Amino acid sequence: MAQKPSIPKGSRDFSPVEMARRNYIFNTIREVFALFGYRQIETPAMENLSTLMGKYGEEGDKLLFKILNSGEWLRGLEGKDPGEGSARLTSAVSEKGLRYDLTVPFARFVVQHRGEIQFPFRRFQIQPVWRADRPQKGRYREFYQCDADVVGSGSLYNEVELLQMIDEVFARLRVNVAIKLNNRKVLAGIAEVIGAPDKIVDITVAIDKLDKIGMEAVNAELAERGLSAESIAALAPILAIGGTTQERLAQLGELLKDSETGSLGVRELEFVCARSSELGLRAPLDLDVSLARGLNYYTGCIIEVKALDVEIGSITGGGRYDNLTGVFGMPGVSGVGISFGADRIYDVLNALDLYPDSTQRATTVMFTNFGDKEAAASLRLIKELRGAGVAAELYPDAAKMKKQMAYANALSIPYVAIIGESELQAGTVTLKNMESGEQQTLPASAVVEALKK
Amino acid sequence: MAQKPSIPKGSRDFSPVEMARRNYIFNTIREVFALFGYRQIETPAMENLSTLMGKYGEEGDKLLFKILNSGEWLRGLEGKDPGEGSARLTSAVSEKGLRYDLTVPFARFVVQHRGEIQFPFRRFQIQPVWRADRPQKGRYREFYQCDADVVGSGSLYNEVELLQMIDEVFARLRVNVAIKLNNRKVLAGIAEVIGAPDKIVDITVAIDKLDKIGMEAVNAELAERGLSAESIAALAPILAIGGTTQERLAQLGELLKDSETGSLGVRELEFVCARSSELGLRAPLDLDVSLARGLNYYTGCIIEVKALDVEIGSITGGGRYDNLTGVFGMPGVSGVGISFGADRIYDVLNALDLYPDSTQRATTVMFTNFGDKEAAASLRLIKELRGAGVAAELYPDAAKMKKQMAYANALSIPYVAIIGESELQAGTVTLKNMESGEQQTLPASAVVEALKK
Numbered sequence: 001m002a003q004k005p006s007i008p009k010g011s012r013d014f015s016p017v018e019m020a021r022r023n024y025i026f027n028t029i030r031e032v033f034a035l036f037g038y039r040q041i042e043t044p045a046m047e048n049l050s051t052l053m054g055k056y057g058e059e060g061d062k063l064l065f066k067i068l069n070s071g072e073w074l075r076g077l078e079g080k081d082p083g084e085g086s087a088r089l090t091s092a093v094s095e096k097g098l099r100y101d102l103t104v105p106f107a108r109f110v111v112q113h114r115g116e117i118q119f120p121f122r123r124f125q126i127q128p129v130w131r132a133d134r135p136q137k138g139r140y141r142e143f144y145q146c147d148a149d150v151v152g153s154g155s156l157y158n159e160v161e162l163l164q165m166i167d168e169v170f171a172r173l174r175v176n177v178a179i180k181l182n183n184r185k186v187l188a189g190i191a192e193v194i195g196a197p198d199k200i201v202d203i204t205v206a207i208d209k210l211d212k213i214g215m216e217a218v219n220a221e222l223a224e225r226g227l228s229a230e231s232i233a234a235l236a237p238i239l240a241i242g243g244t245t246q247e248r249l250a251q252l253g254e255l256l257k258d259s260e261t262g263s264l265g266v267r268e269l270e271f272v273c274a275r276s277s278e279l280g281l282r283a284p285l286d287l288d289v290s291l292a293r294g295l296n297y298y299t300g301c302i303i304e305v306k307a308l309d310v311e312i313g314s315i316t317g318g319g320r321y322d323n324l325t326g327v328f329g330m331p332g333v334s335g336v337g338i339s340f341g342a343d344r345i346y347d348v349l350n351a352l353d354l355y356p357d358s359t360q361r362a363t364t365v366m367f368t369n370f371g372d373k374e375a376a377a378s379l380r381l382i383k384e385l386r387g388a389g390v391a392a393e394l395y396p397d398a399a400k401m402k403k404q405m406a407y408a409n410a411l412s413i414p415y416v417a418i419i420g421e422s423e424l425q426a427g428t429v430t431l432k433n434m435e436s437g438e439q440q441t442l443p444a445s446a447v448v449e450a451l452k453k
Numbered sequence: 454m455a456q457k458p459s460i461p462k463g464s465r466d467f468s469p470v471e472m473a474r475r476n477y478i479f480n481t482i483r484e485v486f487a488l489f490g491y492r493q494i495e496t497p498a499m500e501n502l503s504t505l506m507g508k509y510g511e512e513g514d515k516l517l518f519k520i521l522n523s524g525e526w527l528r529g530l531e532g533k534d535p536g537e538g539s540a541r542l543t544s545a546v547s548e549k550g551l552r553y554d555l556t557v558p559f560a561r562f563v564v565q566h567r568g569e570i571q572f573p574f575r576r577f578q579i580q581p582v583w584r585a586d587r588p589q590k591g592r593y594r595e596f597y598q599c600d601a602d603v604v605g606s607g608s609l610y611n612e613v614e615l616l617q618m619i620d621e622v623f624a625r626l627r628v629n630v631a632i633k634l635n636n637r638k639v640l641a642g643i644a645e646v647i648g649a650p651d652k653i654v655d656i657t658v659a660i661d662k663l664d665k666i667g668m669e670a671v672n673a674e675l676a677e678r679g680l681s682a683e684s685i686a687a688l689a690p691i692l693a694i695g696g697t698t699q700e701r702l703a704q705l706g707e708l709l710k711d712s713e714t715g716s717l718g719v720r721e722l723e724f725v726c727a728r729s730s731e732l733g734l735r736a737p738l739d740l741d742v743s744l745a746r747g748l749n750y751y752t753g754c755i756i757e758v759k760a761l762d763v764e765i766g767s768i769t770g771g772g773r774y775d776n777l778t779g780v781f782g783m784p785g786v787s788g789v790g791i792s793f794g795a796d797r798i799y800d801v802l803n804a805l806d807l808y809p810d811s812t813q814r815a816t817t818v819m820f821t822n823f824g825d826k827e828a829a830a831s832l833r834l835i836k837e838l839r840g841a842g843v844a845a846e847l848y849p850d851a852a853k854m855k856k857q858m859a860y861a862n863a864l865s866i867p868y869v870a871i872i873g874e875s876e877l878q879a880g881t882v883t884l885k886n887m888e889s890g891e892q893q894t895l896p897a898s899a900v901v902e903a904l905k906k
Contacts, residue, residue, distance in 0.1 A: 005561040005781045008499050008549050013562055015569065016492030016576070023493070035839045037816040037846030039469030039864075040476070044595050045498065045551075045581065046461050046518075065499075068519040068547050070585040074539040077530075086527040093546070094521050096461050098498075108458040109466055116468065118863045120849055123469070128498065132523040142497050155849035157828060164836070278829065279836055328458045363490040375610060376731065383617070383732055386488045393490030396573055396608035410571045411492075 010133070010141030020359040022346060025173065026126060029146045029340055032168045033124040036161060038148050041123050043105040045130075046096045053097075055104045055327070062087070063132045065141075066094040098130040102147045102339070103324070110151055111328040119152030126342075138312070138347060149337030151324065156268060158336045159301045159320065160275045166305055166316055166338060167281045173345070174354050176308040177283050177315070182291035183269050184298045184319070186252065189262015190289065193255065194234035196227055203227070204292035207239060211290070215239070238289060245273055248287045268300060293317050303338060310351045315344045362391060365415040365431075365451055366408045369395040374419045381417070381429065381447055390451050408434060415451060419444075463586070463594030473812045475799060478626065479579060482599045482793055485621045486577040489614060491601050494576050496558040498583075499549045506550075508557045508780070515540070516585045518594075519547040551583040555600045555792070556777070563604055564781040572605030579795075591765070591800060602790030604777065609721060611789045612754045612773065613728045619758055619769055619791060620734045626798070627807050629761040630736050630768070635744035636722050637751045637772070639705065642715015643742065646708065647687035649680055656680070657745035660692060664743070668692070691742060698726055701740045721753060746770050756791060763804045768797045815844060818868040818884075818904055819861045822848040827872045834870070834882065834900055843904050861887060868904060872897075 007013060014022060033040075046067060053061055069076060076092035099105050102125045110117065126146045135141055148165065150158045163179060170177045191200040202225035206218050213221075215236075222232050241251040249270050256262030269287065276285060283305075291302055293314070300320030307315055318338030325333045349355060365385065367378040378394050385392040395404045408416050418430040429447050432439045442450060460466060467475060486493075499520060506514050522529060529545035552558050555578045563570065579599045586592055601618065603611045616632060623630045644653040655678035659671050666674075668689075675685050694704040702723050709715030722740065729738060736758075744755055746767070753773030760768055771791030778786045802808060818838065820831040831847050838845040848857045861869045871883040882900050885892045895903060 005504060005565045006501065007497055007504075007561075007565075008501055011497035011499060013497070013566065014495040015566065016494060019493040019495060034815060035842070035844050037819070037844055039815050040472040041469060042467040042472060044460055044464035044466070045583070046464060046595065048459060048461055051458060051460075062523070065523070066521040067551075068521045068543065070515070070518070072539045074535055074542060077535070082527055082530070086525045089527060090521065098520075108460075112458045112460070113466065113468065118860055120860075122846070130498070142499070150849065153849040155822075157822075157832075157847060157849045160832070161847070161849075168839075275829070275832070279832055362487060362492050366490070369608075369610075376728070379610075379613070379728070379732055386621075389488070391488050391490055393575070394610055394614070396603065396606040396610045396614075407571055407573075 008141070010135030010139075012140060012142070016362065017360070020362070021349065021355050022342070024355060024359045025342055025345055025349065026144075026146070028172050029169055029342070030124075030126065032165055032172065033148050035168075036122070036148075036165050038122045038124040041106075041109060041125055042127060043099065043102075043109055043125070045098055045128075047099055047105055047108065049091065049095055049097045051108050051328075052100060052104060056100055060100060064100055065098040065130045065132050066090055067096040067098070069093055069095060099127075100131055101129050102127060102145045103149075103337075106147070106149060107324045108328055110333065111325050111330045114330060120150050120155075120158075121152055122148070122150045124148040138344065140343065144342040146340040146342050147337055149335050151333055151335035154334045156271050156301075157275070159268075159272045159303075160279070162303065162318065162336065162338050163272070163276050163281060163285070164279060166303070167283050169316075169340065170305070171282050173349065175315075175345070175348055175352070177305050178286055178308055179281070179283050180286050180288040180291050180304040180306065181269065181272065182288055182302045183265035183300060184302060185261045185265025185268065185300065186256065186289060187265075187292060189256040189259035189265055190235070190238055192259040192262060194231040194238075196231045199225065199227055199231075203235070207235075207290040208292045210239065241289070245285060245287045249273065252287075252289065265300075272301060293319070297321055299323075301336065307348045310348045312344055312348060312351075314341070315348060316340045361412045361414060363393050363411065363413045364390050365392045365417050366404075366411075366413045367392065367394045367417045367419065368401065368404050369398045370420050371398045374421070374424055377424055377444075378417070378419050381419075381444055384448050385451060388448050388452050390448070392451075417447065461594070463588030463592075465593060465595070469815065470813070473815070474802065474808055475795070477808060477812045478795055478798055478802065479597075479599070481625050482622055482795070483577075483579065485618055485625065486601050488621075489575070489601075489618050491575045491577040494559075494562060494578055495580060496552065496555075496562055496578070498551055498581075500552055500558055500561065502544065502548055502550045504561050504781075505553060505557060509553055513553060517553055518551040518583045518585050519543055520549040520551070522546055522548060552580075553584055554582050555580060555598045556602075556790075559600070559602060560777045561781055563786065564778050564783045567783060573603050573608075573611075574605055575601070575603045577601040591797070593796065597795040599793040599795050600790055602788050604786055604788035607787045609724050609754075610728070612721075612725045612756075613732070615756065615771065615789065615791050616725070616729050616734060616738070617732060619756070620736050622793065623758070624735050626802065628768075628798070628801055628805070630758050631739055631761055632734070632736050633739045633741040633744050633757045633759065634722065634725070635741055635755045636718035637753055637755060638714045638718025638721065639709065639742060640718075640745060642709040642712035642718055643688070643691055645712040645715060647680075647684040647691075649684045652678070652680055652684075656688070657743075660688075660743040661745045663692065694742070698738060698740045702726065705740075705742065718753075725754060746772070750774055752776075754789065760801045763801045765797055765801060765804075767794070768801060769793045814865045814867060816846050816864065816866045817843050818845045818870050819857075819864075819866045820845065820847045820870045820872065821854065821857050822851045823873050824851045827874070827877055830877055830897075831870070831872050834872075834897060837901050838904060841901050841905050843901070845904075870900065 073093045128142050128144050130142050191197050206221040241248045253266045298319035299322040302319040304314050305316035320336040322334050324335050369375050382392045416432045428441050429444050430441045526546045581595050581597050583595050644650050659674040694701045706719045751772035752775040755772040757767050758769035773789040775787050777788050822828050835845045869885045881894050882897050883894045
């Protein structure tokens with residue numbers, strides 16, 4: 001009868017130790033968001049499929065988890081030809097899906113609640129998303145996103161602020177990062193000045209691989225994608241710009257001076273870099289003209305963050321988009337946002353062991369249990385300790401001392417308080433420091449003070 | 454083309470103001486859980502249907518949200534007879550479902566991770582659950598549960614501690630509550646001594662309505678359910694016990710003295726009530742022999758909490774169960790737990806307007822924006838403020854002053870800081886208290902100190 005319990009592939013349980021570590025990351029991000037005036041929202045796990053479908057491309061539609069209609073779902077298939085195939089018949093048995101990211105639900109939220117929202121709307125959202133991707137190392141079917149966006153303001157100060165937030169979060173987490181910056185208008189300008197304005201997608205897909213495959217292979221791919229030899233030759237000096245960010249911006253400005261869009265992109269980058277450096281970011285800000293994430297989506301600045309001490313790819317990304325809400329009937333709302341990849345950041349902190357000691361433990365002191373009389377005295381003291389904000393617990397059973405101590409040890413509880421018969425008579429408590437092994441006997445009235453710091 | 458955006462019925466969006474209020478509740482519960490040494494876990498939203506099905510009764514199986522298999526789900530139906538009906542064919546197209554509560558996933562977790570867990574295991578879990586119930590006022594298809602359980606200990610100190618936790622949470626939330634207490638063994642004892650030991654379910658279902666329908670109607674229902682006139686007559690004095698909790702326990706002990714199980718139940722209640730009252734609960738503890746929640750599940754103490762100042766039903770409940778994990782192949786693990794109904798508690802706090810002022814606002818100070826020079830000076834000061842832990846923001850656009858002030862007002866931002874041309878020249882800031890309307894001009898260097906408290 002008994003089932004061997006398991007969970008769906010690609011999903012995870014989080015133990016108390018893992019939760020403490022994850023909460024440390026989430027709390028850090030949440031605190032920084034709040035410090036910058038961002039305000040939290042939540043949206044439901046399930047959205048109507050009409051909200052989700054068609055927003056993530058054909059591949060994305062397939063990766064949505066769909067909810068089987070409740071009740072007589074088979075009726076939806078009556079009169080349908082199974083030959084139409086699973087994909088086409090899905091809408092006959094399912095009208096809801098699990099959210100795939102936080103961006104589309106946010107766009108839906110903004111349009112649905114437009115009358116109640118104060119614009120510019122600085123919102124943050126920390127919730128899980130679900131994707132029916134093939135699970136593999138570091139890729140899960142349920143994972144958290146931590147998004148901050150400002151909508152209803154085209155000001156570049158928002159970009160500056162988002163860079164400060166990224167910098168602050170990783171400084172607090174003690175992760176060394178580099179922030180890469182680009183601008184979609186620069187990419188459009190590049191395509192324009194090399195005489196291939198309609199090839200912007202091909203160009204960006206190819207040059208995005210520059211780091212990995214090198215210039216020669218990129219050029220071969222560009223040729224394969226139909227770029228002329230002249231265009232490829234014209235692209236080379238643009239990819240070869242070097243020096244400091246300021247120098248690179250100057251070179252880029254010169255190279256793109258004949259493209260209005262490209263020049264505007266360069267000026268935007270100049271503004272964002274200048275303001276950010278005046279304010280003093282701790283992380284280096286790298287201008288990278290090959291950066292292109294989510295091209296069909298971003299319209300201005302593009303941001304990507306890499307950890308310097310662990311090979312793991314992008315751990316945060318974002319950018320400006322100009323028509324997030326158009327598909328829901330509210331055109332012309334500009335926005336800019338970033339998304340922290342909490343699960344990858346978790347992997348980075350695990351790899352570098354960057355958790356503060358406080359995330360390793362929960363309870364400060366465990367009281368041993370020798371029976372009802374001793375337990376009653378312990379509970380009175382535990383109540384006082386909790387009143388003073390000290391997490392305390394009684395071992396619930398009068399088990400063997402060895403078992404009780406092993407429990408405290410396994411949970412990394414730093415202090416064990418012992419009220420046995422002699423302590424009970426003397427009105428004292430024996431307090432054992434579990435790390436040093438030191439033991440001292442105190443008046444019961446002194447225990448709260450001793451553990452309060 | 455544009456869709457009119459909406460969300461599935463029974464689900465909710467939470468605005469920043471609603472989130473601040475909900476976080477106040479969740480944080481309060483979380484802090485108390487931690488103070489008592491409970492440790493957090495999380496489980497995935499999706500569980501295998503084999504884990505969930507059959508655990509909540511036939512009705513519960515229907516109320517599970519099921520995930521349509523990814524890809525070629527239609528293949529599962531090949532060779533199946535649609536005449537079998539939707540319920541029977543569900544397993545052909547779905548193998549996962551959304552969690553329906555936190556208890557079954559917790560049981561699965563305990564069994565799956567038994568080798569890594571230190572018992573007694575005090576765990577808490579705060580996550581949403583999903584039920585395909587008919588939505589109605591106060592009943593949602595997605596809602597949060599906040600559970601704390603101890604497994605692997607039969608000690609009644611756990612019950613005492615859970616009562617203290619309930620008391621502490623509602624004291625902190627400033628909600629007046631009464632805690633009702635009963636014991637499944639007492640219910641079994643009652644059925645025994647009135648000569649109807651096999652009628653325990655009928656008896657409890659009927660007497661559970663005592664408050665609502667009165668003794669006469671209860672007796673009629675008992676007769677309908679096959680109880681003899683003698684049994685009904687014997688039940689009357691048990692339901693009529695009165696006086697203080699101690700007096701009622703004494704009467705109950707006398708009435709149930711011929712039932713071994715019943716007497717054990719009374720002794721358990723005596724222990725829990727005595728220890729709790731020694732430690733001093735703020736909420737009244739009411740012995741209520743008609744309390745029966747989740748009868749098929751609980752085996753010892755049964756706990757239920759009602760708000761005294763709002764009519765809303767139970768806002769927290771729990772009890773002891775002796776075979777939570779048996780269905781997953783790990784018999785004999787006793788546990789006891791409570792579940793805070795966060796959404797109902799939210800309704801109670803809304804009804805009584807019990808939120809502290811701090812939940813009404815996020816940002817402490819907004820800086821107005823008059824253009825780049827002024828904004829640059831503002832951003833430097835904002836950086837200092839954030840460094841001192843003061844949430845601050847710059848209005849991102851150099852919009853009309855009226856619009857900027859309206860924004861600060863609508864978001865209940867308590868202070869607006871103005872750096873215009875004259876302030877810029879003088880190195881000062883004009884600080885406006887938005888509540889009192891008072892305005893003062895300070896040296897820029899004094900702003901952090903002024904807003905830090």
